[in-house]
Amino acid sequence: TGSKNVGDQVNYEITGIDPGAGLMKATEKAMKDYGLKNDWTLKEGSSAAMTAELKKAYEKKEPIIVTGWTPHWMFSKYDLKYLKDPKGSFGKGESIHTLTRKGFKQENPGANKILDQFFWKSSDMEDVMVKVQDGAKPEDAAEDWVKSHKKQVAKWTKGAPKGNGKQVSLVYVAWESEIASTNVIAKALEQEGYKVKLQQVEAGPMFAGVAGGSADAMVAAWLPTTHKDYYDKYKGKFEDLGPNLKGTKLGLTVPKYMDIDSIEDLKK
Numbered sequence: 001t002g003s004k005n006v007g008d009q010v011n012y013e014i015t016g017i018d019p020g021a022g023l024m025k026a027t028e029k030a031m032k033d034y035g036l037k038n039d040w041t042l043k044e045g046s047s048a049a050m051t052a053e054l055k056k057a058y059e060k061k062e063p064i065i066v067t068g069w070t071p072h073w074m075f076s077k078y079d080l081k082y083l084k085d086p087k088g089s090f091g092k093g094e095s096i097h098t099l100t101r102k103g104f105k106q107e108n109p110g111a112n113k114i115l116d117q118f119f120w121k122s123s124d125m126e127d128v129m130v131k132v133q134d135g136a137k138p139e140d141a142a143e144d145w146v147k148s149h150k151k152q153v154a155k156w157t158k159g160a161p162k163g164n165g166k167q168v169s170l171v172y173v174a175w176e177s178e179i180a181s182t183n184v185i186a187k188a189l190e191q192e193g194y195k196v197k198l199q200q201v202e203a204g205p206m207f208a209g210v211a212g213g214s215a216d217a218m219v220a221a222w223l224p225t226t227h228k229d230y231y232d233k234y235k236g237k238f239e240d241l242g243p244n245l246k247g248t249k250l251g252l253t254v255p256k257y258m259d260i261d262s263i264e265d266l267k268k
């Protein structure tokens with residue numbers, strides 16, 4: 001839009017999220033890889049603040065560049081595109097893994113089995129995310145999803161003993177995707193009689209909580225690239241139960257009305 005170059009249009013600012021997010025590290029890497037560091041700044045904030053700015057700009061068809069990821073409701077709500085990343089700074093498609101603290105499997109085999117069997121698709125997660133974005137409380141959107149996907153949830157709970165009020169503590173970060181997944185698996189556990197405590201923390205404390213044993217589990221580890229630093233830092237101090245969702249994506253994201261297509265186009 002307009003003849004001014006895109007940098008001038010967005011005063012050389014990329015709207016990011018919380019500083020602990022791996023997406024922010026990946027964006028810093030991309031800014032280095034594409035020679036943007038001298039002119040561009042990556043604005044820190046939160047996922048909620050980023051989506052609020054995206055909404056504001058989009059409704060006025062103004063230019064904006066955000067740090068985006070899939071699954072996310074933003075792609076079903078707005079007509080957006082990822083900027084091409086020819087240097088591969090954002091890595092390849094990833095999965096979201098479930099991690100538990102050491103000893104959890106022995107102490108709570110039933111809940112561990114349910115967490116181990118938890119697996120769903122991007123479209124499932126986006127269903128819940130859109131409902132929350134449209135105003136539903138996360139626990140209500142999660143309850144609706146669990147109630148309307150009995151067959152799928154039965155695969156998660158197959159072979160697991162009832163909880164009889166046994167406690168499970170889950171930690172997560174306030175990314176829309178993890179608000180959805182953590183509330184859904186919590187509802188599935190509660191349906192089986194487990195008592196679930198949810199704790200929203202920053203990314204670093206989330207990994208530290210599971211590795212240190214103050215939390216039982218998380219369903220929010222973006223691997224192998226996005227959370228590599230956290231994963232390596234605590235290697236050996238947690239159990240990796242593998243993916244609960246496959247085929248995620250990260251990158252710089254812009255409304256389709258902007259006439260740029262690649263991160264290369266941001267170079268001054």
Ligand SMILES: C[SH](C)CC(=O)O
Pocket residue numbers: 017020021022023024069175177178203222226227
């Ligand atoms: C924002 S993605 C859900 C995760 C991350 O970037 O750390």
